[in-house]
Amino acid sequence: MQPLVPLAADVTRPTFWRIGGVGEAVFYYLAVVAIAFFLYGVYGRLARYTQGSDDPTERLDDLGGRIVGAAKTVLSNENQFDRDTYAGVMHAFILWGFLTLLIGTTILAIDMDIVRRVGSSFFVGDFYLAYSLVMDALGLLFVVGVGMALYRRYAERYDRLWGKHTSLEDDAFIWTLFALGVGGYLLEGLRILGTSTSRDVSFETVSFVGWFLKDVYVALGVTPDLAAAAYPVVWWSHALLALGFVAMIPYAKPLHMLTSYANIVTRDENAGARLPRVPEDASPDEIGASDIDDFSWKQQLDHDACTKCGRCSSVCPANASGRNLDPRDVILDLKTYREELDAGETEKKPIVADGGTSVIDAESMESCMSCMACMDACPVDIEHVTQFTEMNRRLTESGQMDENIQDTMMDLFQKGNSFGDPERKRPNWVEDLDFDVPDAREESVEYLWYVGDYPSYDERNQKVAHALARILHESGVSYGILYEDEKHDGNDVRRVGEEGLYEMLVEDNMAAFEQCDYEKIVTTDPHSFNTFRNEYDQFGFEKGDDVYHYTQVVEEFVNDGRLELGTVDETVTYHDPCHLGRYNGEYEAPREVITATGATLDEMPRNRNDAFCCSGGGGGVWTDFSDDPKPSEERMREALEDTDAGRQVDKFVVACPQCMTMYEDGRKTGNYEDDIEVVDVSELVVQALDAKQTGAADGDVSPASAD
Template identity: 70%
Template sequence: MSLALQTTTRPTFWRIGPVGKVLFYYLAALAILVFLYGVYGRVARYTRGSEDPFDRLDDLPERVFDAARLALSNRKQLDRDAVAGVMHAFVVWGFLTLLIGTTILGIDMDLYRPLTGESFFVGEFYLSYSFVMDAMGLLFVVGVGVALWRRYGRRMERLHDRHTSREDDLFLAALFVLGVGGYLTEGVRILGTSTVRDVSFETISFVGWFVRDLLLLAGVTPQQAAAAYPFVWWSHSLVALWFIAWIPYAKPFHMFSSFANLVARDEKAGVRLPRVPEDAAPEDIGPSEIDDFSWKQLLDHDACTKCGRCSDVCPAKAAGRPLDPRNVILDLKEYREQRDAGGEEVPIIADGGSSVIDARTMESCMSCMACMDACPVDIEHVTQFTELNRRLTESGEMDEHVQDAMMNVFQHGNTFGDPERKRPDWTDELDFEVPDARDQPVEYLWYVGDYPSYDERNKRVARALARVFEAAGVEYGILYEAEQTAGNDVRRVGEEGLYEMLVEDNAVAIGDCEFDSIVTTDPHAYNTFKNEYPEFEDCEWDESSVFHYTQVVADLAEAGSLGLSGDELDYTVTYHDPCHLGRYNDVFEAPRDLVDATGCDRYEMPRNRDDSFCCGGGGGGLWMDFDEDPKPSEERLREALEDTDAGERVEKFVVACPMCMTMYEDGRKTGGYEDDIEIIGLTELLAEAVERGNSTSAL
């Protein structure tokens, strides 16, 4: 290496002196010890939580790799808010680069030099290092600057709530001071060292050199910079060491807890719910004190960054219901911290009175999982909310309308309270006989569901699907009066015991039949048959043999079994993604393919696929009364008529879920949309297209 390259470096601990260097290392060691003690306290606190029902740390290397990929890609942050995603990427990548760069310098100073007597922090390595650090550090400062602007300049509503505190202000301020302070320290060093050597090569540190030029313009001489450097260096170093020590005790800890939460995530969280232990006493079902939450759920509470994304997408909050998913998580965290500090013990959840969470708050949840889909750190809101509902159920504080529905299920196997013998009455108006799967082998065992069996409007949907199956020559059959409620929403309102009874009864009825696959009308039944029933020993099928009718019929259409040419209908329509079909189970294209196969002119609503807005019927919402303005169904219909590209030209609002049908028919009346738009089941649209196609063929 040439002599010039050997001197191309920067001095370390310049003008700090031996005593200052020893003091710095002492303070650094102290900061690290305080940091480690805080991390130990956090981890020890998680161990006081209950055991999690799922294995969260199996195949740990792959989990860590997947978590790192999610964190570094910022994929979840980019969803729905590209500016926030890019901002967060700048902050994360910049912070990690600065951390790695500081570590490299420490390795050179404290390991490599003492062992070899030489330094690798010179020449081309130094020049490359300086450029990368300046470039990534600039991204870091820009990212923090955008965060400050969004919080205080633009004052985004979702970033401010009752849990917003000085801690949030201090965190952003500390990051900004660290980023800007680093460049100020660099600029002062470059200007100051010009009194003793040629620093022209430092132009590679383009931000530091820019600060150096600003200092010169401000009238600062190299001699003044050299004199001020120790003060500037110590100021920056002390802020950095304080920040390290502070991390485990405040908001900065989310840098660790969020990553740990991604490592321990359950990809089926909310889609499947944990079972209640068989030996659990009634008083042990659902959390009655803070340590009844599992260690993963306590980690969830610490991972929350208060970003408000879950609040923004929550249909219950938008409708004015007393639920904000963020506040539930943070209320539980705050209560835990108060209890750990010796605060008063109160019930976790109760109907009115003094409790951490009010019963009406949990009853408001529609189990749509929009909060979980939006959460960038994979907090499992719905799982915790369901367990809170279980506690309400066991303490006898369930909503009276839900109680009535549950009693109907217990006595009659359906939420309507109608006799079991009337379940197949919807078939009476068909001009053919629907096969009985109990009497003959079938390819598809069709689970019809409560609403298509008992609700007059949804009976038309069931009959339309039967006509589609007949037209396609499908070998199918139903269970007739042996069918009972599938129980997806029974489980999500907290009635685990009743749900398990339904699993046993339905599994026996289905197990007595000979079939290849199960097909459901209702996405809610599809979800629980596919993702939850197979975890019970009574169930003899696996998730690969369960389908929603849109998947089956889409295959039939593609194979030409429906005889559709693609120009049978000419309606202008929009399609609504049901939560349990789309967000829960990623079935997005099959329903759209079917709409397109009829020839309809389909327009997407702004909120579609993963971002779809709930109808309001999930999680027991169909059975409850809330003072809402607007109702989720009314808001969704407004969106269809005002926010789609077709606007008021939309004639039909296509649904693929019986609950959605019920909620939107109600919303059409209460929202004043009866003359503006028609709610139509996808099967009705298909049946009409098939009928027209057959009529044309006959001609």
Template identity: 70%
Template sequence: MTVPLQTTTRPTFWQIGPVGKAVFYYLAALALLVFAFGVYERLTRYTRGSDEPFPRLDALPSRILSGARLALTNAKQFDRDLVAGVMHTFVFWGFLTLLIGTTILGIDMDLYRPLTGESFFVGEFYLSYSFVMDAMGLLFVVGVGVAMWRRYVRRTDRLHGRHTAREDDYFLGALFLLGVGGYVTEAVRILGTSAVRNVSFETWSFVGWAGKEWLAAAGVSPEMAAAAYPVIWWSHSLLALAFVAWVPYAKPFHMLSSFANVVTRDEKAGKRLPGVPEDASPEEIGPSEIDDFSWKQLLDQDACTKCGRCSSACPAKESGRPLDPRDVILDLKQYREERDAGGEAVDIVADGGTSVVDSATMESCMACMACMDACPVEIEHLTHFTEMNRRLTESGQMDEHVQDAMMNVFQQGNTFGEPERKRPDWTEELDFDVPDAREEPVDYCWYVGDYPSYDDRNQEIAKALARVFEASDASYGILYEDEQTDGNDVRRVGEEGLYEMLVEDNAAAIQDCEFGRIVCTDPHSFNTFKHEYPEFEACEWEGDDVAHYTQVVADLVETGRLAVPATLTDTVTYHDPCHLGRYNGEFEAPRALIDATGVDRVEMPRNRDDSFCCGGGGGGLWMDLEEEAKPSEERLREALEDTEAGATVDRFVVACPMCMTMYEDGRKTGDYEDDIEIVGVTELLAEAIAAESAA
């Protein structure tokens, strides 16, 4: 018998009665109050943090739309882990659908029916509603099941750490019980009501219908189902209300804090770092107390879901250095909660002794931003780390090797401690004069950098680039001895005062020249000139006025000003430098130049955004760190064993002077000297051009 559409609906509060309904609404109101109070406490806690140096709430509507797009697509969840991405998408969309569905039912019951005397929860709407809720609820249960399998059966490493706690188990368990409990409640209701009405239309609730069939096959009668229904309904309802009340007080809060974190994110986070207030005393530079962190940094700590994506992406952790980005963020959160509960105050960061974070942990950071790139909720780890490095610097606890490098910069303007007059000595070995940008107008003011100026191996990179510029007849020039260290890594090890001095000196030297664009050999220089120098009054250029040499040379090739003959036949692989690729999204220009030379290029397994750091960033180039395996050695092993070409790779191509230094060292310490050659992009280009000339 066909059921009329106007009667195709389900009974609400079936078998519960008026008293039970009143009790439910009372408990629901109580749960919402507890929830609201918890959220209010969280928000007021953030106000105790320091001021945020960058705008976080400007253009709020567009921020919310952008954050919603990122959250709804789950785009970052798929990075580096497809299974986790699918799993989280199932959970997220399933939970969101169930929440929306429950809200729709509430609107019908508590607003529409009292106002109109009718219900829209009938007919085709109800049938469609039932199908969608069952389908998305099923995805939710499957997603939670996969999450439990990865955590408890497969025991995925990154999901476990010293901050793994019972709340993680309770959270997953509650989600699973809510999902399964909803279907059990539905199945029992369908079976129980089948004794008094035609329920054939409930096949649209296909999961609940299947459950009803299983119960009937197991010998459960409609009368038994009707008798059990109130107990099952109350069990499910009380768990749901308890979950709502629990959200602001434990791990479920990440469902709110993560979205807030995405909305308030800084698109340039890590690329540029916050400065230090002009009137700050040494004691005020870097965090001494937990509330010295900004409100956004406190929100970062609450947004962490313990997923471990940052941990698995961190090259410092993989190399055996004492850094786990997740633990640092969660250590700070745990300390904040202990202090709020009356716990003892200790140093935020210190060299030995009792502190929240040990100095060796911060010294391990390569400032590669892999943790931030991997984080699905936009935690800005590097701002926390830099602030703590500043505290170490101001309290005299900086690594001694870094101190030596900083003293060299202060006294000589370079990390090598060499006289300024020797900076342009590499130009004397060329058979042409390198133009002086201080004396004539140029299209490209070429900032050479420390390593291409003073390091023997990297001088070959500088000379090769000069030959490429000459071959293209480009208008270029260098600053000769007026150039100083760019300061990108000076800033990231915590020497903010010295960095600001370098900004003033370099900006003055460059702006005394007449030029079109600034061209940098080093991606580190490129990053700080593009994103950080323009933040200072001393600097008059904009970020778009700065380019990396691969971008400029690729443009010269594309416009026909430079012909690169395909004369080389080697098999090569290319390493994406962190500051060029992950920081600034430049992946194609170096590849286009490499391919133009005729070589057979194979990709590294970890490439582009997922590239693995050489180990030199964040001051690593100046330190002597204990490591299980140097990042540079691991990267060369990867090139020779894990690429498609394997051991037939002849050359490992780099586009960063720091990478060149680290990989030449890794080639020696890893015993790869006879297996692979390290070569710069400019060297490949110059070699290809020279080969044609020789022919």
């Protein structure tokens, strides 16, 4: 008679049950073959990367820290949860379930192939029970996660999962995962039922999914003998599918399980905000990407890491506006071209050119706004903007730059500003002030104020310059400007690919800075803030850490009590400039200043790092696209229809001169002129200053003094 409670040694499961010695030998042979195919594929990928150019950024410094940081990012699924909770839960279930099944299989292999050959198995008793419970629980999460993926892809047909590169490969990947997960449980149920006549299997209830399927089999009339007969067929089907999956990892979509982690390990935290220099000895033919191997090994790893998830496409303002740019397609077009070229399935062609004869069309690169939304949304840290800049450099060197951009570049080269106006007119805006603006070239100052092109020459943005000048004046700080010695900062010049002109502007501005005795630089424009802070040091500038955007300085003034503000009794919403927010992580200073004015801040639905670009960056403010709708029009609509306050929003607040230009245009073309006003943060502060001074003049008292 069998004991009611199995002995500890009996609390286990048979391995290779009904497979036999020959079957076991065949399995191990196929396993070796699969692993060999896997390793050969990995070697081939690594060897291919070595054919790429050297990467200008240090990618393997502090390798231990990088590995730990990447592990945290991957295991927490934090990137997948961003903007999409469903995808975060789905991917977490799949990842944790897959890793658990992989670890569990490894543990079993260690016990079978090592421990049992030298001693007693540990795969018994309480260990086995705990093992079975965890494997069933996490395996179930895996199946649920894959089921969620199947639902989103096929039932919901989620738009961003489908595109020109969607193929049978994607179907095969997801259905293979589902078959592996479900097949393991079907096999477990057959084993429990098939062994139930020869031993007590009551302890197998810990394998609750397998036990449930065993009961289902019984309800369907499956006998233990039939289960035992079916087991080898199901086992071999499951084993061959698993080994085939392992073998194919380096050759198909499962590759991203390796490349994604490697890509996060080797990421550049400053990618996009800090572009690499062109080598000083590079000839014109060597500048930019003209051949697939001009992309560095890291950029080719970027291509292989892409999972086709479409997150970058879904947040790209150029894509949303109907422009010829889909960030995902650019990355995958480059990957496909490289693989087809290596396989001899296509001929060599230019990487980027006008006219449709290249891998990437020039119009796609001209459409990019350098907003970095694609990079922020990418869960595997693909560095799109850096690669797009390389292609823009190639277009520049080959004389294929957009005509509007070419005209602006000529103005910058000849006049030092993007308006083509005489340099002597740059400081003319100060003439409308009722106080003097100090000349930083003639006296020592705490703040060297870099005004920028648009506040200097553009009529609407000159009002922003007036507002900021008054703030600096009334704060009592020591400040000054460069007057006609100021040149364009070059940030967007660099991003459209004109590296030579960028370097010339850097040299001119650094020479002007060196004439002055100052402690800090404050900029009106986030684009200036970005390149001064992150890029000028590549050319010898040593005060990048002392560069501030004006909202950061004004926040300090308000907190220190240097500015006494009244109350702006209005409801406003705020747009995060890409170069201040996503590029440099400054989200709170502008909001603190807005709140200090007393205005009610109603956040845009897409705010902070999720903010939607105005379309002015990357040279967009100098181009003419037939967008439908314009990103600026869409943003106006969002402010008036999607915020909590809706049509009660009085002002659309910006903190960037280029944003001001684009949104004033969008307000007109979108017919929103009577619905909302566009103002700069500095103008809102001046409104609060006026409210305070008017109140004081009228004899108003504060609630505190009234008590």
